Amino acid sequence: MRLVASDLACVRGGRQVFSGVGFAVDAGEALMVTGPNGAGKSSLLRLIAGLVGVAGGGVALDGGDGELTIGEQAHYLGHQDALKSSLSVAENLAFWANVLGDGTARVGTALAAVDLGSLARLPAIYLSAGQRRRLSIARLIAIARPIWLLDEPTSGLDASGQTMLADLMRAHLAGGGLVLAATHGPIGLDGAKELRLGESR
Amino acid sequence: MTALAALFVRDMRLAVRVGGGALIGVLFFLIVVTLTPFALGPDLALLARVGPAILWLGALLASLLALDRLIAMDHEDGSLDLILTARVPLELAVAAKALAHWLTTGLPLVVAAPLLGFLLNLEPKATGAVALTLLAGTPALTFIGLIGAALTVALRRGGLLLAVLVLPLTVPVLIFGVAASNAAIVGPVPFATPFAILCALTLMSLVVGPFAAAAALRHGLE
DSSP states (O other), rough: OOEEEEEEEETTTTTTEEEEEEEETTOEEEEEEETTTTTTTTHHHHHHOOOOOOOEEEEEETSSOOOTTTGGEEEEEEEEEEOOOTSHHHHHHHHHHHSOOSSOOHHHHHHHHTOOOOGGSSSSSGOOHHHHHHHHHHHHHHHSSSSEEEEEETTTTOOHHHHHHHHHHHHHHHOEEEEEOOOOOOOOOOEEEEOOOOOOO | HHHHHHHHHHOOOOOOHOOOOOTTTHHHHHHHHHHHHHHHOOOOOHHHHHHHHHHHHHHHHHHHHHHHHHHHHHHHHHHHHHHTSSOHHHHHHHHHHHHHHIIIIIIHHHHHHHHHHHTOOOOOOHHHHHHOOOOOOOOHHHHHHHHHHHHHHSSOOOOOHHHHHHHHHHHHHHHHHHHHHHHHHHHSOOOOOHHHHHHHHHHHHHHHHHHHHHHHHHTTTT
């Protein structure tokens, strides 16, 4: 599996966010998207997920399921955590497991993997920012999808949470997955490629 | 559980839990209908004559109240982004949401209508006619509202604009809903004629609503 982007351009609100962006990520590889605020890191991830229209160039996935779009084969972990306050932790995760996966998700194991196993029945409104982020991350492991699009995945996480996320990403890469992460700092992946946005202008 | 069933069940759950607002519409309906006799005065014949229209207007306004939660809340917390990456057509996903919305906000109005009919001096037969037309017509209100909800999704506090957008589109539903109710009560047109058109409007909105809403959401991606 190989994700290739060539000469990508993105326009948001009439402003050219970036243009001429290209990269290739193979199975088992990670790509760190870096750059100053407003360089288009989040826009690039949203564009790959199909949540933002492509203004030029294109993204292609070789070796994926031809019937599905790239977004349908990817996990998108954005700034918003997509959690409903009045649903419990387990209900939130089970809902996304049913919507994004095929209903065979391992909700219990995924919650245990992010250290939320004991809070499964707590309404999500009582979670802290870091716990909400952990619950979002649990989605990545509850449902298997080959591409992970992570937007500042470590924000709100404590040290152990960051180690946990790094371990999960390494396991995902070892299983032949792809990780694209927009980040300002190191997120614990050695040997990751880097794509720097916002310098050509 | 399939993705669509999960969406449907979640929206039902959210509506009936704390802050879900499932009963707000019914309470508003109750208040509008209760205020009418105070405004019109104790003329029982007049109340009975305008009763079906009052019930329909109340139900129409009440159904607008919760519309801005239909899609906007999923947009605000990022759920909509994830629904877009699900392997279900967006048209079906919004249809499932609208169905759950109707069951939690539209159906209670239908159930409440016969009770509120007493306040307007409606005969049992007239009340039954209004409830039947509401049962046939409120899905149209929800699915027409779905289009407005999708169009205003990116606007913070777009509720008022939503009402202004949606209300003109619901005029045919209102006309034929009230016409069918009155036909059943006083005639002279047979009940079936306006009622059939009302059902046709509902069926049309069930088809057009999800496609238009999905198109609006896709177009709004930026």
